[in-house]
Amino acid sequence: MASRHTRLQNKGRILFCLFCAGLWEAVSGQLRYSVPEEMQKGSFVGNVAEDLSLDIKELADRRVRIVSRGRTQYFALNLKSGHLYCTDRVDREQICGAIETCLLHFEILVEDIMKVFRVEVEITDINDNAPRFPRDQLELRISEVTAVGTRYSLEEAQDPDVGTNSLRGYHLSSNQHFSLDVQTAADGDKHAELVLEKALDREEQAEHELILTATDGAEPARSGTAHIRVVVLDANDNAPVFNQSLYEARVPENVPVGSVLLRVNATDADEAGNSEVTYSLRKVKDKASGLFRVDSKTGEVSTAGQLDHEEAALYEMEVQAKDAGDLSARSRVLITVTDVNDHVPEITVTSAIKSVSEDSPPGTVIALMNLHDRDSGRNGEVSCSVPAQLPFRLQKSFDNYYSLVTEGALDRERVSGYNVTVTATDGGTPPLSSSAAIFVQVTDINDNAPIFEQPSYTVHLPENNPRGPSVLSVRATDPDWGENGRVTYSVLEGEVREPPLSSSVSINSETGAVYALRSFDYEQERELRLEVQAEDGGSPPLRSTVWVSVLVVDENDNRPQILHPAAPSDGSTGVELAPRWSEAGYLVSKVVAVDADSGQNAWLSYQLLKATDAGLFSVGLHSGEVRTARSFGDKDAPKQSVVVLVKDNGQPPLSATATVRVAVAESISELLWDLSSPSGPAEPPSGLRLYLVVAVASVSCLFFSFVLVLVVLRLRRWRKSQVFESSSSSVSVSGVPVSQFVGLDGVRAFLRSYSHEVSLTAGSRKSQCAQSELNYSTTLSNRPSDEKTQGLLITENWRDPEGSESFTRPVPSRRKPNCNAISYAAGVSKSRTDVLRLLFERHKPWFTF
Numbered sequence: 001m002a003s004r005h006t007r008l009q010n011k012g013r014i015l016f017c018l019f020c021a022g023l024w025e026a027v028s029g030q031l032r033y034s035v036p037e038e039m040q041k042g043s044f045v046g047n048v049a050e051d052l053s054l055d056i057k058e059l060a061d062r063r064v065r066i067v068s069r070g071r072t073q074y075f076a077l078n079l080k081s082g083h084l085y086c087t088d089r090v091d092r093e094q095i096c097g098a099i100e101t102c103l104l105h106f107e108i109l110v111e112d113i114m115k116v117f118r119v120e121v122e123i124t125d126i127n128d129n130a131p132r133f134p135r136d137q138l139e140l141r142i143s144e145v146t147a148v149g150t151r152y153s154l155e156e157a158q159d160p161d162v163g164t165n166s167l168r169g170y171h172l173s174s175n176q177h178f179s180l181d182v183q184t185a186a187d188g189d190k191h192a193e194l195v196l197e198k199a200l201d202r203e204e205q206a207e208h209e210l211i212l213t214a215t216d217g218a219e220p221a222r223s224g225t226a227h228i229r230v231v232v233l234d235a236n237d238n239a240p241v242f243n244q245s246l247y248e249a250r251v252p253e254n255v256p257v258g259s260v261l262l263r264v265n266a267t268d269a270d271e272a273g274n275s276e277v278t279y280s281l282r283k284v285k286d287k288a289s290g291l292f293r294v295d296s297k298t299g300e301v302s303t304a305g306q307l308d309h310e311e312a313a314l315y316e317m318e319v320q321a322k323d324a325g326d327l328s329a330r331s332r333v334l335i336t337v338t339d340v341n342d343h344v345p346e347i348t349v350t351s352a353i354k355s356v357s358e359d360s361p362p363g364t365v366i367a368l369m370n371l372h373d374r375d376s377g378r379n380g381e382v383s384c385s386v387p388a389q390l391p392f393r394l395q396k397s398f399d400n401y402y403s404l405v406t407e408g409a410l411d412r413e414r415v416s417g418y419n420v421t422v423t424a425t426d427g428g429t430p431p432l433s434s435s436a437a438i439f440v441q442v443t444d445i446n447d448n449a450p451i452f453e454q455p456s457y458t459v460h461l462p463e464n465n466p467r468g469p470s471v472l473s474v475r476a477t478d479p480d481w482g483e484n485g486r487v488t489y490s491v492l493e494g495e496v497r498e499p500p501l502s503s504s505v506s507i508n509s510e511t512g513a514v515y516a517l518r519s520f521d522y523e524q525e526r527e528l529r530l531e532v533q534a535e536d537g538g539s540p541p542l543r544s545t546v547w548v549s550v551l552v553v554d555e556n557d558n559r560p561q562i563l564h565p566a567a568p569s570d571g572s573t574g575v576e577l578a579p580r581w582s583e584a585g586y587l588v589s590k591v592v593a594v595d596a597d598s599g600q601n602a603w604l605s606y607q608l609l610k611a612t613d614a615g616l617f618s619v620g621l622h623s624g625e626v627r628t629a630r631s632f633g634d635k636d637a638p639k640q641s642v643v644v645l646v647k648d649n650g651q652p653p654l655s656a657t658a659t660v661r662v663a664v665a666e667s668i669s670e671l672l673w674d675l676s677s678p679s680g681p682a683e684p685p686s687g688l689r690l691y692l693v694v695a696v697a698s699v700s701c702l703f704f705s706f707v708l709v710l711v712v713l714r715l716r717r718w719r720k721s722q723v724f725e726s727s728s729s730s731v732s733v734s735g736v737p738v739s740q741f742v743g744l745d746g747v748r749a750f751l752r753s754y755s756h757e758v759s760l761t762a763g764s765r766k767s768q769c770a771q772s773e774l775n776y777s778t779t780l781s782n783r784p785s786d787e788k789t790q791g792l793l794i795t796e797n798w799r800d801p802e803g804s805e806s807f808t809r810p811v812p813s814r815r816k817p818n819c820n821a822i823s824y825a826a827g828v829s830k831s832r833t834d835v836l837r838l839l840f841e842r843h844k845p846w847f848t849f
Helices: 002-022 092-096 668-676 687-719 744-754 832-842
Strands: 030-036 044-047 064-067 075-077 083-086 103-110 115-124 137-143 151-153 167-172 178-184 190-196 207-216 223-233 246-252 260-263 278-282 292-294 300-303 314-322 328-338 346-352 355-357 365-372 382-385 392-396 401-406 417-426 433-443 456-462 470-473 487-492 505-507 513-516 527-536 543-553 561-564 575-579 587-590 592-594 605-611 617-619 625-628 639-647 655-665 793-799 806-812
Touching: 030 044, 064 075, 075 103, 092 115, 103 346, 151 328, 167 178, 167 190, 178 207, 190 207, 246 260, 246 300, 260 328, 278 292, 292 314, 346 417, 346 433, 365 382, 365 417, 365 433, 392 417, 456 470, 487 505, 505 527, 561 655, 575 587, 587 655, 605 617, 617 639
Parallel strands: 030 115, 137 223, 246 328, 355 433, 456 543, 575 655
Antiparallel strands: 044 083, 064 103, 075 083, 103 115, 151 190, 167 207, 178 190, 207 223, 260 300, 278 314, 292 300, 314 328, 346 365, 365 401, 382 417, 392 401, 417 433, 470 513, 487 527, 505 513, 527 543, 561 592, 587 625, 605 639, 617 625, 639 655, 793 806
């Protein structure tokens, strides 16, 4: 039944405590809760979100958290529910000791607005401790002559609980000789004294066993007991007496261990062994029990441990003097511990941001700090500062809270981060200081565009370069950080061009390396200008451009090209005519060549490579003129071949050859004969060669006879055509297709040198021929058929060297010959056009080399 009653009382007490825990007040930003001690871990303390009018869903976003000092954190905040709950067992006696009102202080920080709310939690006492005597066994030695009414002080029981749960009274077991008298002191402490009610008789009973019970005031009450053993002695009728009722001492907290603080003195009027007094400390609290000791013989009170003003500034205890007959006396001892400046200020960074943007305005809060010094008085007065050269300052919030704020503009490109050292100094002598380092990272904004290392780039690229290799690298730097400083490169197309710029070059977007995508030809493109853009990765991005000039450098990759003498399309070679009477230095021909390269690669030089007669001709080194080195002799071959080497000045040099065919003759008949004759001296044929020549000549005669018949038939039909009627029209030699008469230029040149006029009569086999003056005319004049003119040509009979046919060929004359009729092997008269045509058609093989 009693246990059930006890459980009901406990439940009621817990409900009452929970009701008290729900009470709170918000005065000047302060919350107050009350909870009983010894609550289980996780027990509800209060609804902080409701009391602070905070939205539960925003607790995490607003970074609400608890800020407290001390090693043990007794409370925590549930961000999901907003409830304040216990994180550890709370022992009021351990935290506050004998203090009546036990309060725990901490702050709740709303970090996004940098606001702090002070919270007080009162820890109410529960009866979790029973009164306890310092010793379970007490022994009193009382003389048998002790007078009735003599009082004996008993050791007091200690109950760390407070209020009604603390010690309330003592009870003594029933006996015949003793009673218990409980005295209440001014401070509320209760002292139990054993009173002798009946004289003792050692002979009747030498020892008495008593039980002393101490109880508290709780319901149900808790108690503690001590066994008292009373030993009856012979007479000792005087108790010790102290010379002072109160002993006091003031000592600094840094006094060395073992230092004597004071000395107590008590005397006993008895003699011999009954006057010997021993000292002991009584009524010593738990915290002071290990800090002080008293010499039992001398009464010197000294320190047994290190004193700390911050732990306790005042210690109160009693010294008991006891004689050999166990008569005793007590005296109070007060020890005041004075403060010394032995604690450095503590800097607690309650909230701090890791980074701040470089465009943050002055006054931006970086960190919130709390300064605390455990010393008191001036030793606990703290001031703080930051280095003056930094763009930060301290701003006091309230009490000992300071805010670190920006004071000036920040520039990440100049300083990317600050180690801000906050120094706290107290007012002691000498002053003590401490510091805390707060690293502030300055975050970047995209306020710098990329900058190229050069205002422009120029690279020389040899032509015929391979496709793919890098030709140069451009580089731009951006002092910004991260993506804002990451530079990418691109080539701007610009105006439309052929081929597109993207097909010529490309650029590595990360490294800026420019690559050639095709092979360049100096003769087609000498310079390529492109605009390269550098863009950072910011938002929005910043850009800059630079011009890159790719200069194509010429290489000797083109051979000289021969313009004159030009190679005919049908494989034959033109002939240059030289009169046999030409003197040394006579200009025979000029080799004209060009080189598509430039500079020294296009500088051409000419030299004689080989010739039929190496000593007959010379070639101008730079002009390419082929001149006679001496006069022609009778033994010189009528057909000369001169090979001219044309070489450029490149490294290595490239060259080409031009072959100049030179015909040496006195007249056109000699020209025709020379052109039809094989060059070089004839060798006497051997027997086999003779047979071969005869066979070839026979076949050639048959072939030419067949061709001649076809030509005659063709000419007869042609004469009947309309072409015959237009025989009086004007025809120039240049009207004959060059493709049909290879070597015609040489004949033309020879004819120009004499510039004769030919007059032929259309209807007769005879014409008048007259030699005109030498005038270097370049045309052949046509006359009417009835006009008498002087002719240039006279005829002579000439037989084909191969014997296939005979015909009449014109022979130039230096004198005025009689005009003879020009006869033809076909036996018919022709017009002037037909004469030239037939002449070149019949002798085309001899005009061709």
